[in-house]
Amino acid sequence: xxxxVPTPEWIVLDWHHACIAAELLxxxxxxxxxxxxHPPRRFCPxxxxxxxxxxxxxxxxxxxxxxxxxxxxxxxxxAHAPYATLLVELDEGPRLLAATTTPPGEIRIGQRxxxxxxxxxxxxVLVWADPASHDEPTSMAPRARGNPHD
Amino acid sequence: MGTDLWxxxxxxxxxxxxxxxxxxxxxxxxxxxxAMEAITDAGLKxxxxxxxxxxxxxxxxxxxxxxxxxxxxxxxxxxxxGGASPTASLQTAAMAIAGGLADNxxxxxxxxxxxxxxxxxxxxxxxxxxxxxxxxxxxxxHYAPYGLMSAAQHYSLYLRRYVETFGIPEDAAAAVAIACRxxxxxxSKALMRGAPLSRADxxxxxxxxxxxxxxxxxxETDCATAVVVTSLERARDLVHPxxxxxxxxxGHPEPADEIANRANLLELGIHRAAPRAFARAGVSPHDIDVxxxxxxxxxxxxxxxxxxxYAEPGGxxxxxxxxxxxxxxRFPLNTHGGLLSQGHCWGLNHVVEATxxxxxxxxxxxxxxxxxxxxxxxxxxxGSVAILGRxx
Numbered sequence: 001x002x003x004x005v006p007t008p009e010w011i012v013l014d015w016h017h018a019c020i021a022a023e024l025l026x027x028x029x030x031x032x033x034x035x036x037x038h039p040p041r042r043f044c045p046x047x048x049x050x051x052x053x054x055x056x057x058x059x060x061x062x063x064x065x066x067x068x069x070x071x072x073x074x075x076x077x078x079a080h081a082p083y084a085t086l087l088v089e090l091d092e093g094p095r096l097l098a099a100t101t102t103p104p105g106e107i108r109i110g111q112r113x114x115x116x117x118x119x120x121x122x123x124x125v126l127v128w129a130d131p132a133s134h135d136e137p138t139s140m141a142p143r144a145r146g147n148p149h150d
Numbered sequence: 151m152g153t154d155l156w157x158x159x160x161x162x163x164x165x166x167x168x169x170x171x172x173x174x175x176x177x178x179x180x181x182x183x184x185a186m187e188a189i190t191d192a193g194l195k196x197x198x199x200x201x202x203x204x205x206x207x208x209x210x211x212x213x214x215x216x217x218x219x220x221x222x223x224x225x226x227x228x229x230x231x232g233g234a235s236p237t238a239s240l241q242t243a244a245m246a247i248a249g250g251l252a253d254n255x256x257x258x259x260x261x262x263x264x265x266x267x268x269x270x271x272x273x274x275x276x277x278x279x280x281x282x283x284x285x286x287x288x289x290x291x292h293y294a295p296y297g298l299m300s301a302a303q304h305y306s307l308y309l310r311r312y313v314e315t316f317g318i319p320e321d322a323a324a325a326v327a328i329a330c331r332x333x334x335x336x337x338s339k340a341l342m343r344g345a346p347l348s349r350a351d352x353x354x355x356x357x358x359x360x361x362x363x364x365x366x367x368x369x370e371t372d373c374a375t376a377v378v379v380t381s382l383e384r385a386r387d388l389v390h391p392x393x394x395x396x397x398x399x400x401g402h403p404e405p406a407d408e409i410a411n412r413a414n415l416l417e418l419g420i421h422r423a424a425p426r427a428f429a430r431a432g433v434s435p436h437d438i439d440v441x442x443x444x445x446x447x448x449x450x451x452x453x454x455x456x457x458x459x460y461a462e463p464g465g466x467x468x469x470x471x472x473x474x475x476x477x478x479x480r481f482p483l484n485t486h487g488g489l490l491s492q493g494h495c496w497g498l499n500h501v502v503e504a505t506x507x508x509x510x511x512x513x514x515x516x517x518x519x520x521x522x523x524x525x526x527x528x529x530x531x532x533g534s535v536a537i538l539g540r541x542x
Binding site: 004005006008012037038039064065066067068069070071072073074077080082083085087094095096097098099104109124126 | 288290291292293294295296297298299300303304306307308310311314356357358359360408409410411415
């Protein structure tokens with residue numbers, strides 16, 4: 001099943017490389033004022049510094065919103081329709097999209113999430129998020145419901 | 151500059167092709183047909199045109215000028231705001247005219263919105279594509295890998311939030327879809343003329359990307375449209391009653407190049423454009439007689455009505471209820487059928503319809519229409535507004 005995996009460039013590629021090297025979700029942080037930001041930007045919107053580093057985050061966040069797709073132009077995703085895509089607000093502040101193994105009907109705005117990454121190539125990590133659980137705080141298995149990249 | 155700009159230019163020519171699914175014509179032929187029709191409608195010749203705003207992609211100014219026989223292009227610019235481009239182009243055309251850079255400006259749009267993905271077996275092939283602008287990078291890098299390829303999917307990220315925050319009922323979205331479809335029954339060129347939509351049809355249709363059902367989504371179409379803008383002074387010597395460009399504006403959310411990190415997911419470009427446009431035109435929302443609102447998706451219409459001041463946040467459902475937006479209601483909306491039911495020409499078809507309404511020549515004519523408002527929306531939430539009025 002063909003599923004789209006991009007080949008990022010420039011500072012987006014730097015972000016993916018940082019996540020792959022750390023085997024954790026990393027987010028860009030301003031060296032000047034400490035502000036977290038995403039997606040990667042050249043200058044800090046708060047202090048205009050161009051000094052920044054990709055640092056690991058706690059991997060905790062919550063559902064700000066989510067899309068439930070009943071159709072997809074991508075055959076790999078279409079095979080799993082309907083599927084949810086989460087808009088995650090990390091506890092550090094920045095927001096990003098995440099794939100999820102959780103069925104759409106079990107997702108609620110405000111739900112607490114644990115985030116992890118999966119390297120799909122040497123240049124791209126996919127972010128996964130599923131409801132936080134006391135039993136399994138870090139290792140959510142993305143294949144519980146089917147991974148479009150399988 | 152402000153006092154020399156607003157109300158000093160006018161739309162004097164309009165052109166549009168048929169709105170079809172599966173055209174036998176090359177996309178360039180569609181664009182050039184609409185452009186030549188607009189120039190002819192104005193009573194002008196190609197040699198009178200000296201400013202061109204081309205579509206976002208497909209054809210360059212240079213090609214358009216050469217094929218039409220425009221000998222001397224004094225000004226051109228490309229406006230890349232997705233579906234907000236054509237309506238935003240009007241302010242750029244007006245600036246060029248008021249500033250003395252051009253006399254008669256051609257704004258054109260056209261595409262093979264249906265056939266690009268589904269060419270007829272005998273169709274003449276094309277490699278020409280739209281210019282996605284900043285949206286392309288974000289979708290490629292950040293959305294598509296998560297299974298979000300289409301506009302319906304991207305916008306559902308904040309439409310879900312809109313629906314849940316305010317408890318927006320499906321009744322409201324259905325009212326928009328059905329009003330547009332009803333108006334399309336009266337429009338001679340509407341793709342969906344002859345295909346009325348009932349509430350039962352709406353309810354029975356499957357979801358595409360929640361909360362968007364099939365009939366919440368506009369129709370992919372092969373089509374082209376064009377308008378000619380000139381000074382109000384020149385316009386008064388031409389064939390049609392001048393349709394005055396009273397005021398307009400563009401606006402962009404922050405950040406504009408992606409959705410997720412906006413402080414308020416529901417604050418779009420039009421929230422910034424709308425107050426600027428009303429102030430420039432010197433009118434208020436309740437002065438308007440006809441609304442031509444960019445309707446890629448029904449819920450996006452609701453959000454824009456709130457941004458324009460027709461309802462408080464979350465209040466659009468009451469505004470679109472009880473026939474208020476139908477022909478004969480207080481605020482007839484998308485009297486040509488809109489992108490939802492006439493066809494998707496990036497909203498330049500809304501400008502064409504507003505012009506006809508103010509000339510008094512629309513297929514679904516609003517009695518004594520004097521002021522029309524057009525919006526554009528696209529490129530992950532950019533917005534544009536144009537307020538047009540009959541010459542008095």
